[in-house]
Amino acid sequence: MAPRKHTALGSAIFLYSALAGAQASDIPTFAHRSPPAYPAPIGTGDGVPGWSEAYSKAQAIVAQMTLAEKVNITSGVGWEAEQCVGNTGSIPRLGFRSLCLQDSPLGIRFGQYSSAFPAGVTIASTWDEGLAYRRGYAMGVEHRAKGVDIQLGPVSGPLGLFPEGGRNWEGAGSDPYLSGVGLASAVRGIQDAGVIACAKHWIGGSDLPERYRIAGEGANAVNESLSSNVDDRTMHEVYAWPFADAVRAGVGSIMCSYNQINNSYGCQNSELINGILKNEMGFPGFVLSDWQAQHGGVAPALAGLDMSMPGDQDFTSGNAYWGGNLTVAVLNGSVPIWRVDDMATRIMASFYKVGLDKDRAEVSLDSWTTDVHGFRNWFAKENYQIVNGNVDVRGTHGTLIREIAGKGTVLLKNNGSLPLGKLRQIGVFGSDATDNPRGPNGCEDRACADGTVAMGWGSGTANFPYLISPLTALQNKAYADGSVIQWVVDDYATGEMSKVARQAEACLVFVKAQAGEGYLTVDGNQGDRNNLTLWANGEEVIRTVAADCDNTIVTVHSPGPVTMEEWIDHPNITAVIFAGLPGQESGNAIVDVLYGLVEPGRLPFTIGKTASDYGVKLMYKPDNTYAPQQEFTSGLMIDYRHFDKNNISPRFEFGFGLSYTKWDYKSIAVRTINAGPYTPSTGRTPAAKTTTVTESPESLLFPAGFHKVKNYLYSYLDSTSQYGLTGSYGPNDDAPKEAYDPSGTPIRPAGGAPGGNPELYDVLWEVNVTVANSGQRNGEEVVQLYVSQGEHDDPVRVLRGFRRVSVKAGEWTSIIFQILRRDVARWDVVSQNWVITSAPKKVYVGRSSRDLPLEADLN
Template sequence: MEYPSGLRSLSLFFLVGAASSSVLFPRDPVPSGYAAAPYYPTPYGGWADDWSESYEKAVNLVSQMTLAEKVNITAGTGLYMGRCVGNTGSVPRLGFPELCLQDGPLGVRTTDNITAFPAGISTGATFNKELIYERGAAIGAEFRGKGANFYLGPSVGALGRKPRGGRNWEGFGSDPVLQAKAGSETIRGVQDQGVIATLKHLIGNEQELYRMYQLGVQQAYSSNIDDRTLHELYLWPFAEGVHSGVGSIMASYNAINGSAASQNSYILNGLLKDELGFQGLVMTDWLAQISGVASALAGLDLSMPGDTVGNNIPLVGYSNWMYELTRSVLNGSVPVDRLNDMTTRVVAAWYQLGQDKDYPPPNFSSNTADREGPLYPGALFSPSGVVNEYVNVQADHKVVAKQVAQEAITLLKNNGSFLPLSTSSPLFVFGTDAQADPQGINSCTDKSCNRGLLGMGWGSGSANYPYLDDPISSLKRKVTNVTYYATDSFPTVPAPSSNDVAIVFVSSDAGENSYTVENNHGDRDANGLTLWHGGDALIQKAAAKYSNVVVVIHTVGPVTMESWINLASVKAVLVAHLPGQEAGDSLTEVLYGEASPSGHLPYSIPVSESDYPASVSLVATPTLSQIQDTYSEGLYIDYRHLNKEGTKPRFAFGHGLSYADFSFTNASIAAVTTLSAVPPARPAKPASPVAALNATIPAAAEAYWPASFDRIWRFLYPWLPSNEADAAYAVGSTGSATYPYPDGYTSVQKSGGPPAGGPSGGNPALWDVAYTVSATVTNGAAARLGGKAVAQAYVQFPSDINFDTPVIQLRDFAKTGEALAPGASATLELSLSRKDLSVWDTVSQNWVVPAPGGRYSVWVGSASDDTPVVCYTDTLECEVGVTGPV
């Protein structure tokens, strides 16, 4: 989400008529074959066994609510109208509280006494599922400790299709399986603390610029994605998140195949709630709702922060829902059963995470650091009170934060085993990225500047540092002879000796389109994949002066390196990604051999940006038209594209060196489930308890303003004046509503469901383990140091099938729990599910195994281009010491 930055950040101009009946102007045509088909009605929740108890409780509570009470918990109370970045209405009469929704993916945003964890991209680079879970659990504990009901994360969309994409760093890497497994572990960790995780952004939010419906200027771009690509890439991590029980999903700002994400019935009703059997709630991104009735019918459950724009004037207490949703239910435009389902989904998520018992209320403010302040900062006149209790929730979470930062560090180059360094060598450090921001570690709102060390990108995915352990301070604690040049321009330096070591710190930043930083509008549109602040020249000049240069890169994603990577004096290169508060010792312990690097690239680093398909470039068209961002590359992004074209990257996806000397032996494969071409039939879809709720239009009196109610200006309420409620009821009770329902609309619930569908993630058979693969990894006895080893499993489909498939695709990964000392071994196990060996068949609309008895090759190794082990599914044999397919 974002806070508005002037009118530029406000969407929702393209509305006509009253909010309750608003429709979009006719949209620009999308390319042939990409139209979003209508899918109605919204399937009821509550039919999955793992949510049944929560729905039973929720239905009981909702059955006691009035119309206004139901409506009140399906929207926020307004931007800046509470302590949190989002605050829902409540039902005090029945004990249902206002719910607090809070950013962001790497820590509790805009408050203090918290931990600023490493970003998602760093987390993905660890390739350590257990550690990812621990990070999630620590984040969840902090959100609970602050009284936040919802953690607005993790982010798995953007998937990383566009290397310049502004928010790629909030996710875990440019591969759907890496995103899926890291997202799933994060969800489990967070929700094990009783906090509702919010998987985002569904779907196609791969570019920041032009993502929103701008006030009178620009429609949001349309991400045009074909059916197979949608399932096999962009929906994949969401499916795994749903399978893990995520309680909430956030729709994206942009359109998908021409239909805005927050009212896209095919995505929300069809794919998410029917095919994936999602039982939780769907919310908008902030200020992304662009219609009232249409979004309700399309499957939206929660409008955040509740405000929309009326009469082109923002933030004046205008909403497409709240009182307008009440009106729409009374006049028959929105069926009562849709409201029942919306409300029940919100309440069920609350019960599902156990928040009905001893859950703390918010004890912080997103709006001020002061102890006391206005309770409703967005109001013209607001009562005041205590808004910050300064509760410290850090516990010992700096330990897991440091471990993530350290295990993410990816050693790309280490000529002559130059690293680790000796503390006796004189050290000369260059680049402002080595130090904390001299103007203050939190001096830029939401990290909207690249000044000093780059520990996180900018925007709503950032958090305040409680402190920052910067590299230069850590180096000075470790090494007696350190000279630091706090400049990004190479200075005049004394003639170095052959033993002197130069460490050059450089960076590349990105973030949310709510801010423009050094002419980059969220995406890296100005700087591209080059280093910021003249970083390439700084490295080149250091390499011309010193014989021993180490490059440390803090970056949101891939950067090109060709101007310096092969220079003889550039002995070592490390990518430290975005390390958060623990940037110092986590790095220097690797530099000096106290820990071995064990990170692996969560994306490819190309030789040139032109190595990517042209279709993944940033897109723009003239004002007032809808930008068409067509995913014509299909399945072929990142390493999939490079492998298909035979283009060798500078460093491949999954690449990462170690001070240890790992080898793989004793590989084996075992069949677990016999595969058929088509999965077993999905289980029958049982009746939902939501259907038992009263679906008749309630009395108008349920919507009347309470007598003598003291209103807060701009606070959003669900009630209507009695004359307006009566007028709406008169229309609804006589069935004379004339709302222009969208094509294909029906209010009759579908029986059964799509063949690929099922509860919590899709057909349960898709998650059956088909094969397990194990291999022994050994650190050579002659290795200088120990280290943690990673095994990555890539599937190569049989060559004689009728589907075009990438050369290899990541399907699982594992990491040793402890560092392996020289001579030590460990066995790593990987698994492949039915879905891992399937393709999405657009004709049958199902996952199919194209060759159940055919030869799938499972390549195992330490990187996508280093897979010395292959196991075959037809013979159940493995070979070791082979050359991989790329």
Template structure:
């Protein structure tokens, strides 16, 4: 999401689940946006109604029971209050719901971002998701999640808007791929689930986002001249790639989910009944609540019927006008019968149950900060024409010792791509000359660019709503200077003409590549890297080449949001070493110095592929620039993105997915494989029946429950309320134009469902692989074992040759030390999605499955064949 400054892209009322517009509860003043290019044949989103009830999962039973007691006694106004945001700038947080004070439920505070508390103070700016993915360290993934959750709780944030597992990284130029954990569904799924578990262990509600297919920033939203693009994804690709990490998040018990702005198969994500009702809430068994992204709410009745539970920030098509698709219009829709009472009851129950599930009814803090100002006092409702004032920032310090975690994540992510002659680690007495503005700080001052919307100084994170203010910044210049006095710094992106070079001098050149969210354009790049492409910013390639002409030893340090081309200089004789430090957050300099000077050996691995040319990617994954009409972004490459594509097309990349060197060496030995749960059948056994769900009186309530005449408080203009003037005049009607396929008859249980994340049998451990990892070098270090699955042709489907399914990282191993790692894979890990049967299909008894373990997708010395034992090359 993003702040109100995105109003240049204000969405109009979009079409509902099908290509036929569905009216808003206001009926005659609904806006219909018919401008649409036809989707390719075979890409559609069939209707799926009604919304399945939440509450049947056993580990949510207590929370739903508490919620049922409360919701049973709520008025219509209280129910609507909790489903509708109060409006832009109508509270301290980036979004907040109305409240139900009779039951102790406050305005629920929703706040960005996936890497920390956005627009706050005394918080930690953790490294972003792409950096976390590069660590391949499960403990750090969880610990960082705990830190984010602790800070959210400490600031009074009920619902923290992260982690992000969409975009998946299909488009290398995509603006927000750095918010996720890497271009692989298993890496995203494991990291996302561990982040969620960590966050929610503190009582904060995590929000998994953006559901689904938001793979480029440009034209994601509807506006006065265009319609948000449609990501056209076939069923198998959806399940095996883009849905996979969301399923893992649901399995982890995530409390909230945020929909994407775009359409999927010509139906807007926030009102796509197949995605929300059918896949998320039925097949995946999601027990929490679904919210819109900010201004991603396009209809009233249509979105409610399709499975949306909360609209954010609450406003209608144009914010700050005081109107909403829900709010008072939801009250009208309940009274006139166009939205069934049981749908509203389920919406509210999901929200309240999630609040109870995380224990937020027990001494959870209220917000003590303002996302709107850094001043101590200010307007309580800045979006109102007239607003009371008061203390809005209490400057509560929530950082604790999270700087330790931030530094550890940034350090363990650093990925050594090249190290000729073992030039690294550097010695403290080496003569260094350091080049590039990326080694320094922002010359305009710390946090001088709103939401990091500039590329000045060391690149700590991309830009947009997925950021946090830096409480401090240790630059690479500071980090290096703290270790050695033998470094001279040239904080410039133009190679100086007066550099004097001695034979033993080492040049350390810093370059970067930035991107972010679409509401900010930086140096001609509107979120996506349209202007810069995959090249280094600020003529970084030229800076490296100039240094390579003068110095015989060059070390390149890269801070980047995603894939970056290196071909202009990577093979130059002088370029001896390359480190990708990803996006390091506040501890940029310390984490780099830890590795650069050898206190720690690099142990990061690439969470995406580095190509030799952008033309090496499929044509279909380029950014689409089409300002008029609806873009049809069809995923014709199917399953073949990132390393799956490179292997399938027989293209050798510059550096493969998973690549990462060390200052020491490791070998794998003594591999073994064991069957844990036999795959006796191709499809998993039938899931157990659902538990019971809350039951309510679903009669239309009294109109007086939402009458303005029943209230006695001072009304704030532009604040979104559930109340109506003269609601007694509203009568039920039988002629509401419901979406095509709408029904109140429950659907048959999906055969792939039955538990959170899907059929519980999908997550039975099928095979366990053990392997010993030994440090065979002379320095201490950590190794990562990556497990890739090769499925047999007997499944009868075109399947990528290698697919990451598991990984484990060793502890620090001294020279000669070994550690035995166990990597477990589930039935789902060795299955494909059968689009005809609508279930996951695995080879019976695992016949023909090959399991590879190694250092990267291109370096897998261990081979285990199910039923045939293991070997090491």
């Protein structure tokens, strides 16, 4: 019998946008097309530590579920339908409550009695893998105690290609290796605490205003979301690289992005989900959509999407692509039953992997009200109860937050004025030094730049339990030291600034920039920054103070690079500090750095002299009214790689940061490890165990007397006749036949295990480096290792190792780095595998990407 068409389940652009050549006549022809990759690989934990037992448990419980129950845990119940920013359906018959998904990557969004951790850009600036793990673990502990099952973090994408990018601060810098280490460390920490981590955003997110089609967010002038057009090699070596680290670390879930990639939506791009993520990277976990990033029903399911969030097509609309519609799609053959089995099994395997079946806390937060009592079903105004239990989950995390914020502060310039000693009189200048008059949480999702800036804005935020401003901390320090302290925090009161500056022994200027997510606009900046200049009259504040104070120390709080050329070389500016987005302990942390109580960090990105030096141009206005096309023409050459390849002198290079002591790099020795040859993977992904639906449509109707909560999304059917479920049907004929093949798919040569072919992680060389602290103070150095891969189209050098080490004054330490096969390989687009060319390769070790005193050949 001919299959039925289900247009309600189709894509908003076209049903199978991952199909080469599949386009309607009214769709413009674009050069970039993502190829198809079907069927969706079935997840497995066979032979994978941490996953094997979890899969056994998951398969056992999924075998007990009805079709409606399987659909229930794959489908969100709708925006504001329950207490978390996202909730799946529940399975009361099996005693399984809904899964709670909650932002953010730096704390519990909308949380109370919870912490506001330093942002991703600040933990990246520590260059400390151990601190990244401890931060992840602490956040996981807090989420777990509040009843959160899936923490929507950590973040890698966007990677920072565009320095003005509004959400760069959520991630771990502008290098794939640094980002990958940070992502993996956070994943281990979060999941060791018993919460499923969600690495995001898969993949290639860039400009915010055109990233998605939602009216009221400035993007309603275009028909479809922006397409990030990325070539195959760049995808593998740059943007996908950190996610491979996360998969290898055991991440339970990955969030697909709003944007299109090569003109196929991220959440129904079969090549990216089925092909690269689930086959080539061997990802055993589940893929969930960003909120409203789903654009169809059948297409995303066949392309590998496993969970729809928040469930409704438009917020609080009551309409869903999945839920009951997915149940229908299975019954009529548009989506095979084994695909839904796999969705449910992947979700439950992640659930068991982190131990959520043991001591699972009740949800004690609410995303829609700060009141103790409220409606569990907020939009429907039903089930009034205690929704905010106000469980205090912070523990002693403030101490960790202060340590991270201090060690993630970067000292850019120091003419000897730092560290400070006891001062007779201090002057403090700029609104960035003080409190927001409306309070630390006075702006929606932190969308303002009033007072000191300690996190960006958007969904990646958390409520501050408190925020120690620099001025507060400096007053406390002045009181302890017996210093006089005066301040002018009106950014336009330049006359008063001059008077105070002339009296002070040290003038501490605090300036800022801010950025965030595109659903909120601050001072004309719709998420992305309009430029790289300072906000709030910052340049004029600096000039004013420096004109009257010969010991001016500038601190910048910012989500990323700012241009400094018009003031950085002023002779009266004796020190410059980049303090990033430090979280709730901001002021205490900056005092720790100013007075030398902690060793500062290193830059996770390049600070150029001009915005044009980065060689990229962010798209502020769409280039067409159908689907804006963002060409990633920089390829592999992002950030410092671009500066190096084009011989552009930055103001401060990637990895740069001054120390309070002196370091000498003494020696380097390379030892070759005989790891054996690289063998492409073979075999097939598992075959489906169940291929036939045994349940009748009548058994999936709403139970008699069932109470429907308004706009709540269910997996049951209202009737059978309205869907035409009167017979048996086969695959949807708009879909590729391969999508319905239950026998599995060949494993790609670069696959074979979580993170890719296991032999990619073989050690090929060990590099032994000796570093001495020849200064007068104990200190911490960030030792960085770079590799030159040798081909003309390769970057000059790429980061392939780092270590933050503590060494006492006058002593030395030996550090051993391991260089993996993956570290010197490149992606070959012909063989679709990793290869090592015969070009000569070298290793470089030093203090930054351009300060590398040690080098050696890799033979």
